[in-house]
Amino acid sequence: MVRIDYAPSGVIAPHFHPRAAEILTVVDGSLEAGFVTSNPDNRLITKVLQKGDVFVFPQGLIHFQRNVGNGNAVAIAALSSQNPGVVTVANTIFGSNLSISDDILAKAFQVDKKVIDYMQAQFGQ
Structure with a gap:
């Protein structure tokens, strides 16, 4: 698990975890979260999350987060592996x-x- 603190307009750049799915819970603020499905659709799935909302990023798919609120934001993320890997x-x-x-x-x-x-x-x- 990891705590993520987002500055105003802060972004977690597009990345993926080759060996894990991720679940994100917003603790404070507003975040836009999204991922892109795999070929051939390459469809963007995105949602603005508020305090208490949860979002799942499937294993191996490119995903991102962005603070869209007026102040700082905080989230907790958990990954389904002790060694998820990360590719930015x-x-x-x-x-x-x-x-x-x-x-x-x-x-x-x-x-x-x-x-x-x-x-x-x-x-x-």
């Missing part, structure tokens, strides 16, 4: 050590290589 999407794609080729990423994201170079620079590459 942006860090993994744009900050890998060694870098993924900008040719591959430019095609995957359908943008110019300059955009990829800029993104990689933000993550120290």
Whole structure:
């Protein structure tokens, strides 16, 4: 279990846990929570949660949280494994050590290589 304190407009960036599902309970404030279903639908499931609300993130799906209230927010999260793992999407794609080729990423994201170079620079590459 973990306590998460969110600053105003604070975000837990999109990530996933390859070996665990997660359940989030809002203790204080208002959070937007969401996840994206798997292929081929890739459907966004999102909800604004208030104090006492609970949200489940299925194992292996990309998910996020954002403080949408006027002040701080607090939540408690529990994971279904002692070793859930965590993969932060942006860090993994744009900050890998060694870098993924900008040719591959430019095609995957359908943008110019300059955009990829800029993104990689933000993550120290």
